[in-house]
Amino acid sequence: MRAFTQHQGIVAPMDRSNVDTDMIIPKQFLKSIKRTGFGPNLFDELRYLDEGKPDQDCSQRPLNPDFILNQDRYKNASVLLARSNFGCGSSREHAPWALDDFGFRVIIAPSFADIFYNNCFKNGLLPIVLPEEVVDQLFRETEEKDGYQLTVDLEAKTVTTPSGESFGFDVDDFRRHCLLNGLDDIGVTLEDAELIRDYEEKRKQTAPWLFNAGN
Amino acid sequence: MAGKTLYDKLWDDHLVKQRDDGSALIYIDRQLLHEVTSPQAFEGLRLAGRKPWRIDANIATPDHNVPTTDRDKGIDGIVDPVSRTQVETLDKNCDEFGILEFKIKDQRQGIVHVIGPEQGATLPGMSIVCGDSHTSTHGAFGCLAHGIGTSEVEHVLATQCLVQKKMKNMLVKVNGKLGPGVTGKDVVLAIIGKIGTAGGTGYAIEFGGEAIRGLSMEGRMTICNMSIEAGARVGMVAVDDTTLDYVRGRPFSPKGDQWDKAVAYWNTLHSDDDAEFDKVVELDGAAIMPQVSWGTSPEMVTGVDGAVPDPAREEDPIKREGIVRALKYMGLQPNQKITDIKLDRVFIGSCTNSRIEDLREAAAVVKGRKVSPSLKQAMVVPGSGLVKVQAEQEGLDKIFIEAGLEWRDPGCSMCLAMNADKLGQGEHCASTSNRNFEGRQGFGGRTHLVSPAMAAAAAVTGHFVDVRELMH
Incomplete structure (x- = not known):
């Protein structure tokens, strides 16, 4: 996995709450058996005026000029500023894959849906929870200034604005450690293979029915 | 402790x-x-x-x-x-x-x-x-x-x-x-x-x-x-x-x-x-x-005797904006009665409501009735091959077919429309599935989440109705 230590980038404001994973990447694109190539279909139904189809050349499609990512000032954004309960709905990891493929590295919101939040960390994407009033302030500053950028430091757990104002954020130690070092967490878990086998042996004694095949 | x-x-x-x-x-x-x-x-x-x-x-x-x-x-x-x-x-x-x-x-x-x-x-x-x-x-x-x-x-x-x-x-x-x-x-x-x-x-x-x-x-x-x-x-x-x-x-x-x-x-x-x-x-x-969702998030729901909310009465600006956006997408008016929402399709199925009891409840409502001619389609998709077999043994398939509902083979189907079963743009659907997100059941489709009995009642009337009125 790609490591994440620090990132500085342009901020795009997505001013609506409860953005669901169907909105982030609609179902027709989930038919791919790959992890890449979802970027052109990120927010497909908001971004284009027509109905998107898999394997289509998106450069020829009519754009919705009102959508933030179609506006020149946000086209190269890598920090997504969002509202509460971002990523609610399905467990599709295609949502973080699409955000990543578009070029996002950080998502900031007052709250995230659990499964989406978890999926981000598996893909080198950093979801940051900041208090509602701080998010409000960042929305105002983003809209006021063209090319507004934020600097995120995962080691220090801070988000810093262009004026030098800094906000701390919380993140689990394990997740932070994996992300900072780009660790493959399957490898980390397999270091405990012995413990897993011990657990299984015990369970076979106490709950043998869990190891039955069907008949 | x-x-x-x-x-x-x-x-x-x-x-x-x-x-x-x-x-x-x-x-x-x-x-x-x-x-x-x-x-x-x-x-x-x-x-x-x-x-x-x-x-x-x-x-x-x-x-x-x-x-x-x-x-x-x-x-x-x-x-x-x-x-x-x-x-x-x-x-x-x-x-x-x-x-x-x-x-x-x-x-x-x-x-x-x-x-x-x-x-x-x-x-x-x-x-x-x-x-x-x-x-x-x-x-x-x-x-x-x-x-x-x-x-x-x-x-x-x-x-x-x-x-x-x-x-x-x-x-x-x-x-x-x-x-x-x-x-x-x-x-x-x-x-x-x-x-x-x-x-x-x-x-x-x-x-x-x-x-x-x-x-x-x-x-x-x-x-x-x-x-x-x-x-x-x-x-x-x-x-x-x-x-x-x-x-x-x-x-x-x-x-x-x-x-x-x-x-x-x-x-x-x-x-x-x-x-x-x-x-x-x-x-x-x-x-x-009995509940019916009116918006584009499952929390946007009310009793069948209720009405679509009026955003003017919502004080929280983010919530108000959410209601305005949902009503626009759903093509509904503030204060419109739930029972006045006209439907185009009915979907009975999904991992939420496609088990034998769900199908029995829906069949009990449509038995001896006909699907409203105002509907384009009403379909029943059993949750598994074995649910389908059991339903057929109980004669539920015949009840559905006689009433004018389609009796399909098992799968996720129109819950998320990854297969060929989907809503057309602007169509309203009474659906027993779990998500009414924008585009969930098809590009521009409008989902209303309900129980199998309520979906069945909607199928025979063409609009939402309190299923208890049909249960005598």
Whole structure:
């Protein structure tokens, strides 16, 4: 996995709450058996005026000029500023894959849906929870200034604005450690293979029915 | 010291290792696989040169992409080549790794969350995962069950464990008895309406109280299924005789001495009387009406006697903007009565409501009636091949067909419209599925979430109607 230590980038404001994973990447694109190539279909139904189809050349499609990512000032954004309960709905990891493929590295919101939040960390994407009033302030500053950028430091757990104002954020130690070092967490878990086998042996004694095949 | 909640017990029983950093390794007893969220996980295993840790813990079936007609053609019946590749990829992966799969022509094929319980592959006390957020369904059996992403599917395949942090405990208690015509679906929609789509974020919810105890396993599965729509990855109901009666005699259920031993353990799977919850929410079951969602989030829901809200009366600016946007997308007017919403299609199916009891409830309403000529389509999609067979043995298929509903083959179908079953732009659908998000059932489609009985009532009238008026 790609490591994440620090990132500085342009901020795009997505001013609506409860953005669901169907909105982030609609179902027709989930038919791919790959992890890449979802970027052109990120927010497909908001971004284009027509109905998107898999394997289509998106450069020829009519754009919705009102959508933030179609506006020149946000086209190269890598920090997504969002509202509460971002990523609610399905467990599709295609949502973080699409955000990543578009070029996002950080998502900031007052709250995230659990499964989406978890999926981000598996893909080198950093979801940051900041208090509602701080998010409000960042929305105002983003809209006021063209090319507004934020600097995120995962080691220090801070988000810093262009004026030098800094906000701390919380993140689990394990997740932070994996992300900072780009660790493959399957490898980390397999270091405990012995413990897993011990657990299984015990369970076979106490709950043998869990190891039955069907008949 | 306070007693343990059901979630505490399930967590402790699956704890392999508590790490110093607050994370833990949790053992997974059962993984269900389907074609959409597994191909990249199998590919990851291959790229890393890893093998599945415990092959017999996995069961697979294709469900999202399968057509609901022409099933005798098998995979060749999938017209969309991209969908076909995904189903073929699941077959290839399962064959290569020796994983049990109920393939497209197998009578045991169906929606993962229907076939797990049906086979007894979902048993009380298990930890169960699947790359699908509605895995919470299995919590109805007193399981620790939740949806995971594809990276975690790969992690479970490779290690039989998940890295987790313990969630907080929430009790949702539904007191009293439900009225006639009020189902598990109405209860869970009412709960989501009350606590909101993020109300359960970070919590494992246990559903309890007299109304929950009085529900069948089908009703409990419907409620746990939609825990995720309240933000909670995990929803659970304690084990009781209803649970045991359902589980007994199924293909994967224990037999003989093992059954007795299992039951002794399963009977401990409830929260202790002195267990403490981080949050408790109570509802009066007797006051719950048949529910209908009007907006683009499951929390945008009201009783069938209600009306579409007026954004002018909402004080919170973000919520107001949300209502305005939802009404525009849904093509509804503020203060419009729910019973005045005209429908184009009716969909009875999905992992929320496609089990035998759901189909019986819908059939009871349409029996002797006809689908309204104002509808373009009304379809019934059973949750599995075995549900279909049972329904046909009971003659439910004939009731549906005589009334003018289409009787289809099993799969996820129009719940998320990955196959050919979808809404056209601007069409309103009474749907027994779980999500009314924009575009969920088709580009520009407008979903109203309801119970099977309410969907059936809508099918014969062409608009929403309180099903209790048709129940004499």
